[in-house]
Amino acid sequence: xxxxxxxxxxxxxxxxxxxxxxxxxxxxxxxxxxxxxxxxxxxxxxxxxxxxxxxxxxxxxxxxxxxxxxxxxxxxxxxxxxxxxxxxxxxxxxxxxxxxxxxxxxxxxxxxxxxxxxxxxxxxxxxxxxxxxxxxxxxxxxxxxxxxxxxxxxxxxxxxxxxxxxxxxxxxxxxxxxxxxxxxxxxxxxxxxxxxxxxxxxxxxxxxxxxxxxxxxxxxxxxxxxxxxxxxxxxxxxxxxxxxxxxxxxxxxxxxxxxxxxxxxxxxxxxxxxxxxxxxxxxxxxxxxxxxxxxxxxxxxxxxxxxxxxxxxxxxxxxxxxxxxxxxxxxxxxxxxxxxxxxxxxxxxxxxxxxxxxxxxxxxxxxxxxxxxxxxxxxxxxxxxxxxxxxxxxxxxxxxx
Numbered sequence: 001x002x003x004x005x006x007x008x009x010x011x012x013x014x015x016x017x018x019x020x021x022x023x024x025x026x027x028x029x030x031x032x033x034x035x036x037x038x039x040x041x042x043x044x045x046x047x048x049x050x051x052x053x054x055x056x057x058x059x060x061x062x063x064x065x066x067x068x069x070x071x072x073x074x075x076x077x078x079x080x081x082x083x084x085x086x087x088x089x090x091x092x093x094x095x096x097x098x099x100x101x102x103x104x105x106x107x108x109x110x111x112x113x114x115x116x117x118x119x120x121x122x123x124x125x126x127x128x129x130x131x132x133x134x135x136x137x138x139x140x141x142x143x144x145x146x147x148x149x150x151x152x153x154x155x156x157x158x159x160x161x162x163x164x165x166x167x168x169x170x171x172x173x174x175x176x177x178x179x180x181x182x183x184x185x186x187x188x189x190x191x192x193x194x195x196x197x198x199x200x201x202x203x204x205x206x207x208x209x210x211x212x213x214x215x216x217x218x219x220x221x222x223x224x225x226x227x228x229x230x231x232x233x234x235x236x237x238x239x240x241x242x243x244x245x246x247x248x249x250x251x252x253x254x255x256x257x258x259x260x261x262x263x264x265x266x267x268x269x270x271x272x273x274x275x276x277x278x279x280x281x282x283x284x285x286x287x288x289x290x291x292x293x294x295x296x297x298x299x300x301x302x303x304x305x306x307x308x309x310x311x312x313x314x315x316x317x318x319x320x321x322x323x324x325x326x327x328x329x330x331x332x333x334x335x336x337x338x339x340x341x342x343x344x345x346x347x348x349x350x351x352x353x354x355x356x357x358x359x360x361x362x363x364x365x366x367x368x369x370x371x372x373x374x375x376x377x378x379x380x381x382x383x384x385x386x387x388x389x390x391x392x393x394x395x396x397x398x399x400x401x
Contacts, residue, residue, distance in 0.1 A: 090276035158320035191290035233350035
């Protein structure tokens, strides 16, 4: 006999039932000796069997007779409905997100909430979701490697993160969505639909963000050829334009997407939001969807930002300016060209040609620019050529003034 993981000795139960039926025909001392129980225990089960029958063999529930602080079942339906709506519309639907949406609905008067009823805690919401079968089981993640550093800039426009991801249109064509995110406020600065990750669309998305929010002091990108050529020993068109504006480009570590982690997380949100809607037919329709998302996201409260919206956090400032950048330093470094015709500089392998093997080389660095003074490259390696002329930095500055 077992129930809810509690086992009962079948011999003891049979002996107790037989004793209750014919109490004068049994020797209790002998029964207890055979069952290896005390007489007190035997008579306890006799009393429980006489009072409750077979249920008396199982321990009583420890649940209190009344639970005045228990979350009402009718309100559980309310939070489950909010969670379902957030999931169906492509937004985050965890406990923190559901609680913020609940607070907003109560403040707006669109949710019937009893007066005096406190809001559920994060633990209460997770318990409700688990009891209702709403929690998704995810595989256990690998332990985070030690040595990684989390960072967040203290001022808006101090650092922008810039990257892109692929999106498949309704006809199967693969498009690219370029996204700019402010590191401090998590504001989605620009979302631009493009046919590829090319220099013209990268510059167009950057100009759109600058016209809305002003110039940043630094821009962090991955090592895509349209963004950066630093790891390949050359400077991309986008980097050259940033230098002309006084903005410092920063290239992430190779094969280390965690460096642009905030932008990668933002990509996940945009993808999830887009998958809840019909696939766009063309770039124009995709751009309309991206504009709708950016407007909605920037005006939704965020738990990471202390329940402020990204726009509210951006407006709080303080705002960083290019004048806040550290002074530019000029350095000279001496190298010996390897047998393969290359030199190493800050983890970047720069090829000079085998004919220069074992010769001395000098690199001249002014701030963030690198120039090799040993020779001029016979064939320059520019970034990807745009399919139409790019706007100049001067035109961007004049448009902002």
